[in-house]
Amino acid sequence: xxxxxxxxxxxxxxxxxxxxxxxxxxxxxxxxxxxxxxxxxxxxxxxxxxxxxxxxxxxxxxxxxxxxxxxxxxxxxxxxxxxxxxxxxxxxxxxxxxxxxxxxxxxxxxxxxxxxxxxxxxxxxxxxxxxxxxxxxxxxxxxxxxxxxxxxxxxxxxxxxxxxxxxxxxxxxxxxxxxxxxxxxx
Numbered sequence: 001x002x003x004x005x006x007x008x009x010x011x012x013x014x015x016x017x018x019x020x021x022x023x024x025x026x027x028x029x030x031x032x033x034x035x036x037x038x039x040x041x042x043x044x045x046x047x048x049x050x051x052x053x054x055x056x057x058x059x060x061x062x063x064x065x066x067x068x069x070x071x072x073x074x075x076x077x078x079x080x081x082x083x084x085x086x087x088x089x090x091x092x093x094x095x096x097x098x099x100x101x102x103x104x105x106x107x108x109x110x111x112x113x114x115x116x117x118x119x120x121x122x123x124x125x126x127x128x129x130x131x132x133x134x135x136x137x138x139x140x141x142x143x144x145x146x147x148x149x150x151x152x153x154x155x156x157x158x159x160x161x162x163x164x165x166x167x168x169x170x171x172x173x174x175x176x177x178x179x180x181x182x183x184x185x186x
Contacts (some may be wrong), residue, residue, distance in 0.1 A: 009058055018064025027171065030109065030178040039093060039111045042121065044068050050103040052085045054116025066125050086127045086134075090116040121158070122140050148184050155180035 002013040047070060050070050051058055060071040093116035100109040120128040124147055132150065136143040155176050161173065 010060045012062045014061060014062065014064045017063035031105065035108055035111050036115070039096065039108070039115045040068070042096050042112065043089040043093050043115060044070075047089070049092070050088035054081045054085060056081070056085065062122040079134055081183045082134050083131055086131050089127055090119045093119070103152060121153050121179075122147070123183055124151075125179065125182065131182075151180050151183035 004011040004013075006079050021037075048058070049135050050056075051070070051072070056072050058072055061070065062069045093112045097109050097112035097116065100106070100112060119126050122132045123129040125135055129147065129151075134146060136146055137151065156178050159173060162176075166171065
């Protein structure tokens with residue numbers, strides 16, 4: 001683990017991040033790795049922009065196998081601010097997808113669109129799951145049970161849709177199933 005302190009923000013780079021990056025580059029047949037990394041940066045810039053607009057101070061940015069996580073200094077005061085910050089990452093990817101579509105750069109369009117939609121899936125490690133968890137907590141509903149059931153149904157639905165549309169990438173199926181298993185058992 002590598003820790004870098006920049007002003008008030010601590011940046012933590014974990015082994016899993018380097019492992020995921022290496023696997024991505026090693027399995028990159030179509031030259032998408034750089035495009036995917038840039039799309040991830042766009043996504044995080046969306047979150048950072050929202051935290052700045054909402055005056056939320058970031059204490060730590062953690063780079064890990066599952067992605068990038070930002071930890072704020074204090075608990076965000078309102079659920080609307082929380083949801084705004086969580087939705088801003090996928091929103092920036094949607095805006096980027098629209099921009100790339102008009103430039104007829106369909107690879108970057110596809111990567112940004114898929115990243116935005118993927119992050120809206122209801123797994124607690126993704127933005128969609130974090131939003132669902134915040135809403136369930138706000139309405140005092142049992143978050144653990146609902147998140148487990150939702151993750152199982154979402155994983156089955158996504159895998160069936162990918163099979164229907166002839167998506168043959170075993171890695172994508174593996175990621176979806178891994179997210180579901182993590183949601184159920186952890």
